[in-house]
Amino acid sequence: MNTPQLTKNQALVFDVLEKAEGPLSAYTILDKLRDHGFRAPLQVYRALEKLLEYGVVHRLESINSFVVCAHPDENCHSHGTVAFAICESCGQVIEFHDHAVDHQLMNWMRSKKFKAEKTTIEIRGVCESCAA
Amino acid sequence: MNTPQLTKNQALVFDVLEKAEGPLSAYTILDKLRDHGFRAPLQVYRALEKLLEYGVVHRLESINSFVVCAHPDENCHSHGTVAFAICESCGQVIEFHDHAVDHQLMNWMRSKKFKAEKTTIEIRGVCESCAA
DNA sequence: TCGCACACGTTATAGCATTACGCAATTGAT
DNA sequence: ATCAATTGCGTAATGCTATAACGTGTGCGA
Numbered sequence: 001m002n003t004p005q006l007t008k009n010q011a012l013v014f015d016v017l018e019k020a021e022g023p024l025s026a027y028t029i030l031d032k033l034r035d036h037g038f039r040a041p042l043q044v045y046r047a048l049e050k051l052l053e054y055g056v057v058h059r060l061e062s063i064n065s066f067v068v069c070a071h072p073d074e075n076c077h078s079h080g081t082v083a084f085a086i087c088e089s090c091g092q093v094i095e096f097h098d099h100a101v102d103h104q105l106m107n108w109m110r111s112k113k114f115k116a117e118k119t120t121i122e123i124r125g126v127c128e129s130c131a132a
Numbered sequence: 133m134n135t136p137q138l139t140k141n142q143a144l145v146f147d148v149l150e151k152a153e154g155p156l157s158a159y160t161i162l163d164k165l166r167d168h169g170f171r172a173p174l175q176v177y178r179a180l181e182k183l184l185e186y187g188v189v190h191r192l193e194s195i196n197s198f199v200v201c202a203h204p205d206e207n208c209h210s211h212g213t214v215a216f217a218i219c220e221s222c223g224q225v226i227e228f229h230d231h232a233v234d235h236q237l238m239n240w241m242r243s244k245k246f247k248a249e250k251t252t253i254e255i256r257g258v259c260e261s262c263a264a
Numbered sequence: 265t266c267g268c269a270c271a272c273g274t275t276a277t278a279g280c281a282t283t284a285c286g287c288a289a290t291t292g293a294t
Numbered sequence: 295a296t297c298a299a300t301t302g303c304g305t306a307a308t309g310c311t312a313t314a315a316c317g318t319g320t321g322c323g324a
Contacts, residue, residue, distance in 0.1 A: 007271060027310065040274060045312065050271095061194040062252050064280095064311060083237075085246050094244065101236045105215075105255065108230055113260035114217050120194050122252045123237065128245035139302065159279065172305060177281065182302095196280060196311095 003054040012036055013047040014068070017057060022091035023065035060084060060093070062122045070095040081105070083121035089130035135186040144168055145179040146200070149189060154223035155197035192216060192225065194254045202227035213237065215253035221262035 006014060016032050017024060024032075026044045038044065048066055051057035056069050063086065071079070080102040085094040101121070109116055138146060148164050149156060156164075158176045170176065180198055183189035188201050195218060203211070212234040217226040233253070241248055 009272075025311075037273095041312070042314095043273075046271080061254070062250075083240075085241070085244065085248075087246075088249065094246070096240065098236055098240055101233050104230055104232045104236065105253075108215075108228065109217070109255065109257075112217065112226065113263065114219075114226070114255065114257055115263055116217075116255045116257040117220065118194075118256050120252060120254045120256075121237075122193070123241065123246065123248045124250045124252075125241075125246055125248040131245065131247055141303075157280075169304095173281070174283095175304075178302075 003056055007047075007050075009038075009043055010047045010050050012038070013044060014051055014056065017051075017066060017068045020067075023060050023063065023067040023086075023093055025065045029066070058082060058084070058095070060086065060122060061120050062086070062124060067093050067095075081119045081121060083123070085123045085125065085127070087127035087130055088124055089126050092127060094127070135188055139179075139182075141170075141175055142179045142182050144170075145176060146183055146188065149183075149198060149200045152199075155192050155195060155199040155218070155225055157197050161198070190214060190216070190227070192218065192254060193252050194218070194256060199225050199227075213251045213253060215255070217255045217257065217259070219259035219262055220256055221258050224259060226259070 012033055013029055016029050026041060026048060029048075030038055030041055030044045033044070048057060048059075052059055052066075058067050058069055059065075060067060067084075069082075079097045080099065081097070083096050083098060083101065085096070087093070105116075105119065108114075144165055145161055148161050158173060158180060161180075162170055162173055162176045165176070180189060180191075184191060184198075190199050190201055191197075192199060199216075201214075211229045212231060213229070215228050215230060215233065217228070219225070237248075237251065240246075
Protein backbone atom coordinates (compact mmCIF):
# COMPACT_ATOMS: atom_id res chain seq x y z
CA MET A 1 0.00 0.00 0.00
CA ASN A 2 1.42 3.32 -1.06
CA THR A 3 0.90 6.29 1.19
CA PRO A 4 -0.91 9.04 -0.70
CA GLN A 5 -0.81 12.67 0.28
CA LEU A 6 -2.45 13.00 3.66
CA THR A 7 -5.50 15.15 4.07
CA LYS A 8 -5.52 17.97 6.57
CA ASN A 9 -7.08 15.93 9.34
CA GLN A 10 -4.94 12.91 8.65
CA ALA A 11 -1.82 15.07 8.75
CA LEU A 12 -2.88 16.67 12.02
CA VAL A 13 -3.48 13.31 13.67
CA PHE A 14 -0.26 11.92 12.30
CA ASP A 15 1.72 14.90 13.57
CA VAL A 16 0.31 14.55 17.05
CA LEU A 17 1.22 10.89 17.13
CA GLU A 18 4.64 11.54 15.74
CA LYS A 19 5.45 14.16 18.32
CA ALA A 20 4.15 12.05 21.18
CA GLU A 21 6.55 10.16 23.39
CA GLY A 22 4.44 7.06 23.26
CA PRO A 23 1.08 5.71 22.17
CA LEU A 24 -2.01 7.89 22.48
CA SER A 25 -5.67 7.05 22.74
CA ALA A 26 -8.08 8.45 20.20
CA TYR A 27 -9.57 10.75 22.80
CA THR A 28 -6.20 12.04 23.87
CA ILE A 29 -5.50 12.88 20.26
CA LEU A 30 -8.85 14.60 20.09
CA ASP A 31 -7.99 16.76 23.07
CA LYS A 32 -4.67 17.74 21.56
CA LEU A 33 -6.41 18.83 18.39
CA ARG A 34 -9.23 20.89 19.83
CA ASP A 35 -7.24 24.02 19.13
CA HIS A 36 -7.09 22.97 15.51
CA GLY A 37 -10.82 22.69 15.25
CA PHE A 38 -11.41 19.08 16.15
CA ARG A 39 -14.66 18.63 17.98
CA ALA A 40 -15.75 15.01 17.67
CA PRO A 41 -14.18 11.55 18.09
CA LEU A 42 -15.14 10.60 14.59
CA GLN A 43 -12.76 13.13 13.14
CA VAL A 44 -9.95 11.30 14.88
CA TYR A 45 -11.19 7.80 14.15
CA ARG A 46 -11.66 8.53 10.48
CA ALA A 47 -8.14 9.85 10.16
CA LEU A 48 -6.75 6.93 12.13
CA GLU A 49 -8.58 4.47 9.92
CA LYS A 50 -6.75 5.80 6.90
CA LEU A 51 -3.40 6.06 8.63
CA LEU A 52 -3.73 2.45 9.73
CA GLU A 53 -4.65 1.48 6.20
CA TYR A 54 -1.56 3.24 4.86
CA GLY A 55 0.51 1.44 7.45
CA VAL A 56 2.03 4.58 8.94
CA VAL A 57 0.29 4.11 12.26
CA HIS A 58 -0.28 1.02 14.37
CA ARG A 59 -3.03 0.19 16.75
CA LEU A 60 -2.15 -1.33 20.11
CA GLU A 61 -5.07 -3.57 20.91
CA SER A 62 -4.16 -4.23 24.48
CA ILE A 63 -4.18 -0.59 25.49
CA ASN A 64 -6.61 0.89 22.97
CA SER A 65 -4.03 3.27 21.68
CA PHE A 66 -2.22 4.27 18.54
CA VAL A 67 1.41 4.82 17.72
CA VAL A 68 3.38 5.88 14.64
CA CYS A 69 5.16 3.16 12.77
CA ALA A 70 8.80 2.94 13.68
CA HIS A 71 9.80 2.72 10.02
CA PRO A 72 9.32 6.19 8.62
CA ASP A 73 10.24 5.33 5.04
CA GLU A 74 9.50 1.77 4.20
CA ASN A 75 6.14 0.20 4.14
CA CYS A 76 5.44 -1.64 7.34
CA HIS A 77 2.91 -3.90 5.72
CA SER A 78 5.66 -5.66 3.83
CA HIS A 79 7.63 -6.58 6.92
CA GLY A 80 5.39 -9.37 8.02
CA THR A 81 3.84 -9.28 11.43
CA VAL A 82 4.66 -6.38 13.67
CA ALA A 83 5.23 -6.99 17.35
CA PHE A 84 5.29 -4.52 20.20
CA ALA A 85 6.84 -4.37 23.61
CA ILE A 86 4.96 -1.88 25.74
CA CYS A 87 6.49 -0.59 28.95
CA GLU A 88 3.81 -0.23 31.58
CA SER A 89 6.03 2.07 33.57
CA CYS A 90 7.12 4.72 31.09
CA GLY A 91 4.65 4.01 28.31
CA GLN A 92 7.30 3.68 25.64
CA VAL A 93 6.75 1.19 22.88
CA ILE A 94 9.37 -0.81 21.06
CA GLU A 95 8.25 -2.04 17.69
CA PHE A 96 9.99 -5.04 16.26
CA HIS A 97 9.73 -7.68 13.61
CA ASP A 98 10.81 -11.21 14.26
CA HIS A 99 10.90 -13.34 11.21
CA ALA A 100 11.26 -16.56 13.15
CA VAL A 101 8.12 -15.84 15.14
CA ASP A 102 6.28 -15.02 11.94
CA HIS A 103 7.47 -18.20 10.37
CA GLN A 104 6.41 -20.26 13.34
CA LEU A 105 2.94 -18.76 13.42
CA MET A 106 2.66 -19.25 9.67
CA ASN A 107 3.45 -22.90 10.17
CA TRP A 108 0.75 -23.23 12.75
CA MET A 109 -1.77 -21.54 10.49
CA ARG A 110 -0.84 -23.72 7.57
CA SER A 111 -1.27 -26.81 9.69
CA LYS A 112 -4.71 -25.61 10.80
CA LYS A 113 -5.65 -24.12 7.44
CA PHE A 114 -6.37 -20.85 9.20
CA LYS A 115 -6.22 -17.73 7.04
CA ALA A 116 -4.90 -14.78 9.01
CA GLU A 117 -6.19 -11.29 8.34
CA LYS A 118 -4.42 -9.53 11.16
CA THR A 119 -2.01 -10.77 13.78
CA THR A 120 -1.48 -9.05 17.10
CA ILE A 121 1.64 -9.57 19.18
CA GLU A 122 1.95 -7.32 22.19
CA ILE A 123 4.18 -7.78 25.18
CA ARG A 124 3.36 -5.67 28.18
CA GLY A 125 5.99 -5.38 30.82
CA VAL A 126 8.86 -3.21 31.99
CA CYS A 127 11.60 -1.88 29.75
CA GLU A 128 15.27 -1.96 30.57
CA SER A 129 15.59 1.61 31.81
CA CYS A 130 12.49 1.38 33.99
CA ALA A 131 13.60 -1.90 35.54
CA ALA A 132 16.79 -0.36 36.87
CA MET B 133 -1.85 -20.51 40.81
CA ASN B 134 -4.28 -23.00 42.26
CA THR B 135 -7.94 -22.59 41.54
CA PRO B 136 -9.86 -22.30 44.79
CA GLN B 137 -13.53 -23.03 45.13
CA LEU B 138 -15.41 -20.55 43.01
CA THR B 139 -17.88 -18.20 44.62
CA LYS B 140 -21.46 -18.11 43.43
CA ASN B 141 -20.95 -15.25 41.01
CA GLN B 142 -17.68 -16.63 39.73
CA ALA B 143 -19.30 -19.99 39.10
CA LEU B 144 -22.21 -18.39 37.27
CA VAL B 145 -19.92 -16.41 35.00
CA PHE B 146 -17.73 -19.41 34.40
CA ASP B 147 -20.72 -21.58 33.50
CA VAL B 148 -21.98 -19.06 31.01
CA LEU B 149 -18.60 -18.88 29.34
CA GLU B 150 -18.19 -22.62 29.36
CA LYS B 151 -21.54 -23.21 27.69
CA ALA B 152 -20.95 -20.54 25.09
CA GLU B 153 -19.86 -21.47 21.59
CA GLY B 154 -17.24 -18.78 21.54
CA PRO B 155 -15.97 -15.74 23.37
CA LEU B 156 -18.41 -13.40 25.09
CA SER B 157 -18.20 -9.77 26.07
CA ALA B 158 -18.72 -8.78 29.68
CA TYR B 159 -22.04 -7.18 28.83
CA THR B 160 -23.24 -10.26 26.99
CA ILE B 161 -22.45 -12.29 30.06
CA LEU B 162 -24.33 -9.76 32.14
CA ASP B 163 -27.41 -10.13 29.97
CA LYS B 164 -27.29 -13.90 30.23
CA LEU B 165 -27.17 -13.66 34.00
CA ARG B 166 -29.95 -11.17 34.61
CA ASP B 167 -32.28 -14.02 35.44
CA HIS B 168 -29.84 -15.08 38.12
CA GLY B 169 -29.91 -11.70 39.76
CA PHE B 170 -27.08 -9.93 38.03
CA ARG B 171 -27.81 -6.25 37.64
CA ALA B 172 -24.55 -4.42 37.12
CA PRO B 173 -21.43 -4.79 34.97
CA LEU B 174 -19.24 -4.82 38.03
CA GLN B 175 -20.63 -8.13 39.14
CA VAL B 176 -19.36 -9.61 35.91
CA TYR B 177 -16.04 -7.80 35.88
CA ARG B 178 -15.27 -8.79 39.44
CA ALA B 179 -15.92 -12.42 38.71
CA LEU B 180 -13.90 -12.25 35.51
CA GLU B 181 -11.00 -10.68 37.32
CA LYS B 182 -10.75 -13.68 39.59
CA LEU B 183 -11.30 -16.22 36.84
CA LEU B 184 -8.51 -14.60 34.85
CA GLU B 185 -6.31 -14.66 37.90
CA TYR B 186 -6.98 -18.38 38.38
CA GLY B 187 -6.17 -18.93 34.73
CA VAL B 188 -9.44 -20.66 33.90
CA VAL B 189 -10.57 -17.85 31.62
CA HIS B 190 -8.69 -15.83 29.03
CA ARG B 191 -9.22 -12.33 27.83
CA LEU B 192 -9.11 -11.64 24.11
CA GLU B 193 -7.75 -8.12 23.88
CA SER B 194 -8.49 -7.60 20.24
CA ILE B 195 -12.21 -8.22 20.61
CA ASN B 196 -12.84 -7.21 24.22
CA SER B 197 -14.16 -10.63 25.06
CA PHE B 198 -13.57 -13.56 27.33
CA VAL B 199 -13.30 -17.26 26.75
CA VAL B 200 -12.80 -20.33 28.93
CA CYS B 201 -9.36 -21.85 28.91
CA ALA B 202 -9.10 -24.81 26.58
CA HIS B 203 -7.32 -26.86 29.22
CA PRO B 204 -9.95 -27.79 31.76
CA ASP B 205 -7.61 -29.59 34.13
CA GLU B 206 -4.11 -28.24 33.98
CA ASN B 207 -3.05 -24.80 34.87
CA CYS B 208 -2.78 -22.65 31.83
CA HIS B 209 -0.36 -20.27 33.49
CA SER B 210 2.32 -22.93 33.41
CA HIS B 211 2.13 -23.49 29.66
CA GLY B 212 3.96 -20.37 28.71
CA THR B 213 2.32 -17.87 26.45
CA VAL B 214 -1.13 -18.62 25.19
CA ALA B 215 -2.01 -17.77 21.60
CA PHE B 216 -5.41 -17.52 19.98
CA ALA B 217 -6.75 -17.85 16.49
CA ILE B 218 -10.08 -16.08 16.27
CA CYS B 219 -12.38 -16.73 13.33
CA GLU B 220 -14.07 -13.51 12.29
CA SER B 221 -16.71 -15.48 10.47
CA CYS B 222 -17.99 -17.99 13.02
CA GLY B 223 -16.50 -16.47 16.15
CA GLN B 224 -14.83 -19.68 17.24
CA VAL B 225 -11.52 -19.45 19.00
CA ILE B 226 -8.66 -21.91 18.82
CA GLU B 227 -6.30 -21.68 21.74
CA PHE B 228 -2.81 -22.94 21.25
CA HIS B 229 0.63 -22.90 22.76
CA ASP B 230 3.69 -22.76 20.60
CA HIS B 231 6.88 -23.29 22.44
CA ALA B 232 9.05 -22.14 19.58
CA VAL B 233 7.23 -18.82 19.40
CA ASP B 234 7.58 -18.43 23.15
CA HIS B 235 11.22 -19.21 22.94
CA GLN B 236 11.79 -16.73 20.17
CA LEU B 237 9.99 -13.95 22.00
CA MET B 238 11.92 -14.80 25.16
CA ASN B 239 15.13 -14.41 23.20
CA TRP B 240 14.07 -11.03 21.98
CA MET B 241 13.17 -9.93 25.49
CA ARG B 242 16.44 -11.17 26.88
CA SER B 243 18.34 -9.27 24.22
CA LYS B 244 16.43 -6.10 25.08
CA LYS B 245 16.33 -6.74 28.81
CA PHE B 246 12.58 -6.34 28.68
CA LYS B 247 10.63 -8.00 31.48
CA ALA B 248 7.31 -9.31 30.25
CA GLU B 249 4.27 -9.26 32.49
CA LYS B 250 1.73 -10.40 29.95
CA THR B 251 2.05 -11.40 26.34
CA THR B 252 -0.80 -11.23 23.88
CA ILE B 253 -0.82 -13.22 20.66
CA GLU B 254 -4.05 -13.10 18.72
CA ILE B 255 -4.59 -14.02 15.10
CA ARG B 256 -7.82 -12.83 13.57
CA GLY B 257 -8.85 -14.44 10.34
CA VAL B 258 -10.96 -17.21 8.92
CA CYS B 259 -10.96 -20.77 10.16
CA GLU B 260 -10.82 -23.81 7.95
CA SER B 261 -14.51 -24.61 7.91
CA CYS B 262 -15.53 -21.02 7.26
CA ALA B 263 -13.05 -20.65 4.41
CA ALA B 264 -14.65 -23.52 2.49
C1' DT C 265 -22.90 19.17 -16.14
C1' DC C 266 -24.11 15.22 -14.09
C1' DG C 267 -22.88 11.62 -11.07
C1' DC C 268 -19.70 9.54 -8.12
C1' DA C 269 -16.24 9.07 -4.58
C1' DC C 270 -14.28 10.95 -0.80
C1' DA C 271 -13.30 13.82 3.05
C1' DC C 272 -15.48 16.33 6.44
C1' DG C 273 -18.77 18.11 10.34
C1' DT C 274 -22.31 17.20 13.88
C1' DT C 275 -25.33 14.75 16.89
C1' DA C 276 -26.55 10.90 19.02
C1' DT C 277 -25.89 6.45 20.61
C1' DA C 278 -23.75 2.03 21.55
C1' DG C 279 -20.36 -0.69 23.88
C1' DC C 280 -16.64 -1.41 27.33
C1' DA C 281 -14.70 -0.62 32.00
C1' DT C 282 -13.92 1.56 36.50
C1' DT C 283 -14.58 4.58 40.76
C1' DA C 284 -16.76 5.16 44.97
C1' DC C 285 -19.59 3.92 48.63
C1' DG C 286 -21.52 0.76 51.94
C1' DC C 287 -22.80 -3.78 53.79
C1' DA C 288 -22.31 -8.82 54.84
C1' DA C 289 -19.69 -12.96 55.45
C1' DT C 290 -15.32 -15.21 56.48
C1' DT C 291 -11.09 -15.88 58.56
C1' DG C 292 -7.76 -15.93 61.91
C1' DA C 293 -4.99 -14.17 65.64
C1' DT C 294 -5.44 -12.91 70.41
C1' DA D 295 -15.52 -15.38 72.03
C1' DT D 296 -13.99 -11.06 70.07
C1' DC D 297 -12.03 -7.91 67.28
C1' DA D 298 -9.63 -6.70 63.01
C1' DA D 299 -8.59 -7.60 58.45
C1' DT D 300 -9.89 -9.49 54.21
C1' DT D 301 -12.91 -10.70 50.72
C1' DG D 302 -17.06 -10.81 48.16
C1' DC D 303 -21.18 -8.59 47.04
C1' DG D 304 -24.79 -4.81 45.53
C1' DT D 305 -25.78 -0.31 43.63
C1' DA D 306 -25.20 4.09 41.48
C1' DA D 307 -22.64 6.97 38.95
C1' DT D 308 -19.26 7.97 35.82
C1' DG D 309 -15.68 7.73 32.38
C1' DC D 310 -13.53 5.88 28.32
C1' DT D 311 -13.76 3.78 23.63
C1' DA D 312 -16.05 3.37 19.20
C1' DT D 313 -19.64 3.65 15.70
C1' DA D 314 -24.23 4.86 13.35
C1' DA D 315 -26.74 8.01 10.83
C1' DC D 316 -27.39 12.15 8.94
C1' DG D 317 -26.02 15.96 5.86
C1' DT D 318 -22.50 19.18 3.34
C1' DG D 319 -18.81 20.44 0.25
C1' DT D 320 -15.31 19.47 -3.17
C1' DG D 321 -12.88 17.45 -7.00
C1' DC D 322 -12.98 14.84 -11.09
C1' DG D 323 -14.01 11.83 -14.94
C1' DA D 324 -17.84 10.35 -18.23
